[in-house]
Structures are given as C-alpha cells and as structure tokens.
Amino acid sequence: MVEDTLERVTVCRLDELEDGTATEVTARGRKIALCRVGDEVFAMQDACPHRGGPLSYGRVSQQRLELICPWHFFRFDLRTGASITNPAMINETYPAVVENGDVVIEIRSKHAR
C-alpha cells in the first residue's frame, strides 16, 4: 500500500535569499530552485525539463515572474512551472510560504506502508 504524505520543510531564512535571484536548496533529497521576488518565494525543481539545466543558476524576471534556464534560455512561470513558450512542458513546483522569517516549502512524497 502506498501512502501520500505532505511534509512542511523549513529550508532557510527569507533574508538569506537575495531579492530577484534563484538559490539552490536541498529538501528531503530533492534539489530545489528557490526564487525570491520581494517578500514572496517560489520553489521549483532545480532541473530544466528540456535538458536538465540547473535552474538555480538561471535568471529571475521579477516583472514577469519567470525563471530562465541558463543553458538554453527556456522560460518557466514561477507560479505554475509551465514553460512560457510550450505550456505542455511543465516543471514541478512546490508551495512555498514565509512564516516568521522562515521559508517553508511543502513536499508531497509517496511512502510504502
């Protein structure tokens, strides 16, 4: 039997993230690109679905809420993970919130019971 669990993981403090940039964090064995736009944080799998480029080294467009892959410049919507130019290409996103200055992300996992 497989059980679906939702874990809330504190990954860093908001003030450790530079505004308008992406940062690599690891949570529950997953590499995640964390993007700060003002007081908001967005979390996305740190591998471009095109060729696995490290999105945490990419550029953040604060105006358009996009993360741009540093390898071939594919653009991803920070809110949905969908490619701007090919909506069928979707990167995994994780809900992220700021609580008392901590950045907390939610990770859904499947466990055998």
Next chain:
Amino acid sequence: MHVETTISEPLEKVIDDWDFLEATVAKKFSTFRAVGSNIYGVRRRAVGADGITDMKKGNISAVFELGPNGPVRHEMHANNFHIIASGTPHHVPHSFGHWHINDMEELAVKFVGADGELGYSLLIMRTPTGKEGESISWYCERCLTMLYELRLRTGELGLGEFWRGERAAVTTFNSDPKIRTCPECNHVNPMAYVWNPAKDSPEEARARLEGYGSAFLKASEAALSAAPLNGKS
C-alpha cells in the same frame, strides 16, 4: 544525354549497396528522407576551404549554436565533420530563419565535389520515435529572450510534421508583431523564413537576405574583427 535510372526495390532493401553521393541517389535525398532507422539529407552545394554556398540561399557557412555563453559560431567548410548535440538550439542564417531544437543528434559532413563540380552537404540523424520530436523556436536577436516555440511531434507523426510545423511556425511568427516583440527589451525582431527557399513569399525572400539571423552574423563578425589576430594586437 539525359538518362533516368529507375530502381524498383524499396530503399530499405538496397540502401547498403548505394553510393549516397552518386547523382541519382543524392537527388532522392535532396530534402530529407527516412530510411531504416535514420533520416538522411544530401544536398549539392559549393563546398570549399573557405565555406559553403548554396545556389539559392547564398553563403551558409556559419552555424550558430545556443548555449550558456550565448550564440557560438561554427564555421563550416570542406571536410567538416560536425555534430549538433541533441537539445541544442541551432540556426544557420540564410538557410533557415529560426532556431531548430532537435531531440536527435545531428551529424553534418561536407565533401568537396569532383573538379569543377558542386560538392555535397550530408546530414544524418536517427529517426525520432514515440515522444521524441523537435521544436522550431526564436530568441530575441538582441537579448536572447525566448520568444516563441512550436513543438513538433515528429516521433509520432513522421517527417511530414516537420515541414508542416516549420511552415506554420514561420507564418505565425511573421504575421504577429507581438510575437516578434521581445517582452524583455521591446526589440521587434525581423521576419523569418523556412528551410526551403522555393516556399518563400516575397517578404520571406527578403528576410532570407537580411532578416532574422543577420544580427547574429553581424555581431559575430564584429567580435571577430575586434579580436587580435594570433594573439597580437
């Protein structure tokens, strides 16, 4: 005297016996053709030590590949053996006015012709299957923001999907200035063109000369002329 050769066997059966550069064989691959597990293209072009010239397209020696450091220019010439890694956006100004992103590796080889004759440009790739495919895309020529992409399901729908999709993508890109306008720097990118010049509209024929891709050529030529020769200033 003109002689027409007719071969009745399926290509798959006789392909191993064929000389790809024999005139009657080469002609069958003048666009692209899938045979067995590969796709082949063979074109007659002026191939020399100083570059490649297509009679209809002009100088098509420069191949741009897009990577982390921006567009990188490769110069094609006689006896070149060049591989474009799968997934790498590549563009040949004057030849096709877009960036092609292929899930397959592409191998390009250029041969000189016999005395006074045109040479050969040979391109080989594995035939895509299943979810494998390719994209026709554009990046802003000024800041490299990705502007538009049309994903083609050539693995499921076959090679015809490429020609249909390339035509559709170029028509869409050219007909909508909003698509050609960069959301990052507001530059309005010039019009584009398909691979086959016989399909050019008058606007696309002009674009083939001085439209999309010209900026990459100019920028790379400016960089080359600014660089000191042999490390000396």
